Amino acid sequence: MGNTISIFDTTLRDGTQGEGISLSAEDKIKIAQKLDLLGVHYIEGGNPGSNSKDIEFFQRAKGLRLNAKLTAFGSTRRKNSTAEQDSSLVRIVESGVPAATLVGKSWDFHVHTALQTTLEENLAMIYDSFAYLKQKGVEAIFDAEHFFDGYKHNPDYALAVLRKAHEAGADWIVLCDTNGGTLPSEVHAIVSRVAAEIGSPIGIHTHNDCELAVANTLAAVQAGARQVQGTINGYGERCGNANLCSIIPTLQLKMDYRCVSDEQLHSLTQTARYISEIANVHMPVAQPYVGNAAFAHKGGIHVSAILKDSKTYEHIRPELVGNKQRVLVSELAGQSNIISKAQELGLDINANNEKTKRIMERIKDLEHQGYQFEGADASLELLLRDAFGEMKEIFKLESLKMLVEKTNGHAMNAEAIVKVNVDGQPVYMAAEGNGPVNALNNALRKALEQFYPSINDFHLSDYKVRVIDEKDATAAKVRVLMETTDFKSTWSTVGVSSNVIEASWEALVDSIRYALLTKNKIEMLDEPREELGLINH
Incomplete structure (x- = not known):
């Protein structure tokens, strides 16, 4: 040097x-x-x-x-x-x-x-x-x-x-x-x-x-x-x-x-993201070296090549700066993208697997409905793990109610009431918030924290709503992208519905499931489950 x-x-x-x-x-x-x-x-x-x-x-x-x-x-x-x-x-x-x-x-x-x-x-x-x-x-x-x-x-x-x-x-x-x-x-x-x-x-x-x-x-x-x-x-x-x-x-x-030691250079991405959280400034997804898309690959030809040797489309190894390679999966992606993503998760999958084709068709169908997984890696991982029967049902929603009140001279206030079942035990919880999504988040967290105390270690860091069909005006479908962080890493989830509360609920549930199942290593299942609540249709 x-x-x-x-x-x-x-x-x-x-x-x-x-x-x-x-x-x-x-x-x-x-x-x-x-x-x-x-x-x-x-x-x-x-x-x-x-x-x-x-x-x-x-x-x-x-x-x-x-x-x-x-x-x-x-x-x-x-x-x-x-x-x-x-x-x-x-x-x-x-x-x-x-x-x-x-x-x-x-x-x-x-x-x-x-x-x-x-x-x-x-x-x-x-x-x-x-x-x-x-x-x-x-x-x-x-x-x-x-x-x-x-x-x-x-x-x-x-x-x-x-x-x-x-x-x-x-x-x-x-x-x-x-x-x-x-x-x-x-x-x-x-x-x-x-x-x-x-x-x-x-x-x-x-x-x-x-x-x-x-x-x-x-x-x-x-x-x-x-x-x-x-x-x-x-x-x-x-x-x-x-x-x-x-x-x-x-x-x-x-x-x-x-400039710094090799070990310190490995902390660069985490440092950049930590400081962006403290400064409350969203990091550009395409920021070189440390951005979430800095080593992301979407084109099928590109993905096929990096599976053989990452040097084909990466100027450095992302691990050198503490980042990681990401393979984006969308309706435009090829089968190589699905295989790469599944292999990254340790799932047994290959090009001749019928399950791969079914997953690809499922993703294309969901994207046709308005979902977008290239910006929601956590939802995609849950989708793949669900398909391979590797996920545990953390909770089951039994009912959800929302109350929104506006009185003259006062700010609007929201209250969410959720009834969930955790391992056969019903939990009924209500919480207020400055808006419907905030109230939902507060109520669900309060319901689960007695079973999963680590839920307090992460929080929502970004929330975006995109109208999909503008011509339908107020009846249009919306896509909600939600970002969550534990100050060490971030993960993104997606929900789609003609009801913004339902779309937010889907993204929120994915956010919490991903954190508890993958970040906190809750034991996963060895047998398939049909209804795990990733995308409830």
């Missing part, structure tokens, strides 16, 4: 500037611990004096004993002042962090327009700020804001800014493509010159406004950058930051750089 690349994660700072992302101090603590397990070298936590959440985070983070260096963020001192009198710099030092990142202007246009000061004063602001941090024993990282735009407009001044930070003792000089508009060829050429002329180690910080943040980061590394700044899942302002979930495995598996 070649040179080591230092990974600087700014999910907790730059990532939270993304639209729709808001993290509490507790959220930030959890994410910091997960990032530390991943093996990143720096965790930028925010500005220790900017708001109450960040103040609490830095106070609590002192007890975490991280292997990574917790890093505070700030800016160079105010114009026409001194570093010792700058409250932001003082708070950074008082926070006790081992490292700090200061952003400073490297584009003369910004110095004149944003700071409204002279080019000389900006250089003094940079020098004084970094000299102050080094005097206080803090590792100092200079984020040269808008560096590439500044270099293209006035290269002499942009380089003078970097030299001034180096003279003051900055440990890292990080070149920022703040507007995200630079091309990889430009990044490579500019970083190459900087690396040759500036004595400090070089870092790269890119944004994704042209969908080039990852490419620009890799180009910078090839040109000599040895620190990479980015966020998990590419969270960040506007179009996001450079996505570390793509950068780390590409550097390590394809470019011969060392």
Whole structure:
């Protein structure tokens, strides 16, 4: 393995500037611990004096004993002042962090327009700020804001800014493509010159406004950058930051750089999905390396080939990043897809098996009715296991009632009443919720938790409703896709009906059955059962 690349994660700072992302101090603590397990070298936590959440985070983070260096963020001192009198710099030092990142202007246009000061004063602001941090024993990282735009407009001044930070003792000089508009060829050429002329180690910080943040980061590394700044899942302002979930495995598996240990790289997918849950941002299904579809195969020819050798249609082994190969089954898929999926589950199946043909016809019929299994792996697995008689009947529904009430001046309230039979024992349970599906979920869980306490270890994380036949208006069939997670993995289930409550019930039942039967290893049956409630028709 070649040179080591230092990974600087700014999910907790730059990532939270993304639209729709808001993290509490507790959220930030959890994410910091997960990032530390991943093996990143720096965790930028925010500005220790900017708001109450960040103040609490830095106070609590002192007890975490991280292997990574917790890093505070700030800016160079105010114009026409001194570093010792700058409250932001003082708070950074008082926070006790081992490292700090200061952003400073490297584009003369910004110095004149944003700071409204002279080019000389900006250089003094940079020098004084970094000299102050080094005097206080803090590792100092200079984020040269808008560096590439500044270099293209006035290269002499942009380089003078970097030299001034180096003279003051900055440990890292990080070149920022703040507007995200630079091309990889430009990044490579500019970083190459900087690396040759500036004595400090070089870092790269890119944004994704042209969908080039990852490419620009890799180009910078090839040109000599040895620190990479980015966020998990590419969270960040506007179009996001450079996505570390793509950068780390590409550097390590394809470019011969060392970023994290092999074991830590195996945790990448789980880390990405865990942080997406904490941030309450749904991960794109096609996200490279860590997305649910990153190693998914649907075309019959593709599946037939990967059964012979996965290298035919996979650029790496998915296990290297903690992901897994998925074979999608749909009405368009061939028999190879069914065989592969069944073999993955340890079911005895082959191309000449009549049961395979019947299952294929069953899937085609269900998809004709509106079901879609390529996005509902858990329902598909239950369908296959049911067909092979390998599933246990966890419970049987005897009745279900829904009450929805709306009174003047009050929010609508729902109540679900379920009567189920568990191993011959009837259970009658009612629960309220802020909507019918929430009430159903609460009632069913309450009914089952006395028999299966592990039901509290997972929760619904996403719920989608799709109208299948728009022309039928309010009488149209709907497809409900439900995603459930236990923070280690996620699984998706599907239900279809002209009644949205019934469709939701089907998806909910599958979700719970899958979790209890496969995640918690409840004993499965050796003999077939006809009615297990997967899809009740």
